[in-house]
Amino acid sequence: MTILDDVSAYLIANTTVFTVAGSTAGNLSIEQALDSMQDTLVTLYEQPGIVNEYSFSTGASVTVEYERPNMQAISRSTLATTARSNIQKVYTELDGLTNTTMGGTRYLEFEAVQAPFQLGRDENERHLWSLNFNVKKEVG
Secondary structure (H helix, E strand, O other), X not given: OOHHHHHHHHHHHHOXXXXXXXXXXXOEEEOOOOOOOOOOEXXXXXXXXXXXXXXXXXXXXXXXXXXXXXXXXXXXXXXXXXXXXXXXXXXXXXXXXXXXXXXXXXXXXXXXXXXXXXXXXXXXOOEEEEEEEEEEEEOO
């Protein structure tokens, strides 16, 4: 599974707010926020991160121990309060999360880059809020 699959499953399992998009009432999507999808939606995106962390041996080999991807969540809704509360829920659930296994992968750290921030509105006048995370995950 990918980081987005893992985080999506974690948020659905650990909150009463999120359900899988594609169902009638679904409001959590992975890398897809089509205009035709529901107005109230949180979409997760994987972003470029920082350099991996390596372990070295006495030989010439180098092993990647940890990957450091970034992740972005964007919340939209016709109601500003709903868009804001949904992104806050992602922030509350993930920021500071450490040593947690999701989908068979151990995540050592989720660190919000900043507090949730407003992006304005989309072409359909839905309110947009965003949030970015640095992530550290075990390889293997």
